[in-house]
Amino acid sequence: MNAQRQSGDDVMAKLVTRWNALRIMGRRDFHGVTQSAGTARKWVVELLGAHVPGAVLETVELLVSEVVTNAVVRSDSGRPDGLVTVCVGLGDDLIHVEVIDDGSATSVPMMRSADDDSLNGRGLGWVNLLSTA
Numbered sequence: 001m002n003a004q005r006q007s008g009d010d011v012m013a014k015l016v017t018r019w020n021a022l023r024i025m026g027r028r029d030f031h032g033v034t035q036s037a038g039t040a041r042k043w044v045v046e047l048l049g050a051h052v053p054g055a056v057l058e059t060v061e062l063l064v065s066e067v068v069t070n071a072v073v074r075s076d077s078g079r080p081d082g083l084v085t086v087c088v089g090l091g092d093d094l095i096h097v098e099v100i101d102d103g104s105a106t107s108v109p110m111m112r113s114a115d116d117d118s119l120n121g122r123g124l125g126w127v128n129l130l131s132t133a
Contacts, residue, residue, distance in 0.1 A: 022089030022096055025051075030068065032082025032102070037068040040086050044097065047088050052095060059130050060095055066127055071101035 025047045030036035044064045048057055064086065071077050071084045085100040 018096065019087075019089060022091045022094070025088040025090055027085065027087045030084045030086065032072050032077035032079060032084055034069060034072050036072060036084060037065045040068045040084070040099075041065045044086065044088055048090075048095065051090060056095070060097065063127050063131055064097060064099070067097075067099040070124070071099055074107055075101035075104045077101040 026043070028040075028043055030040050041061050041064050045057060045061055048060060052060065068084055068086065072082070076082055077084045079102070082102050084102075085098075087096075087098040087100070089096040
């Protein structure tokens with residue numbers, strides 16, 4: 001248990017270090033419903049619109065929508081009392097968006113391979129590709 005606790009402490013230290021280097025633009029809780037993806041997307045665009053070029057903002061908007069939707073659909077945030085928290089920060093040539101959900105006892109976020117006919121399985125791959133571009 002101590003090893004797990006240390007690991008959690010390391011994660012928290014990295015989180016604090018990351019956020020200390022950013023100008024916090026906002027933090028907001030959203031209800032755990034799929035409509036919240038659109039509401040979160042609009043909120044992030046309002047926060048960042050004056051600070052981020054249009055093409056970059058469009059990419060951020062797409063990624064926020066994808067990750068908030070995943071949080072609602074694939075975690076306990078989709079339960080009746082569930083919440084999704086979105087935090088937005090800016091740094092030197094960096095936009096940082098965190099989406100925090102209520103976790104899940106039955107699934108863990110992971111990229112999956114998808115064939116041409118799959119309706120699911122591409123979202124986190126897009127997030128990985130576009131968020132580091």
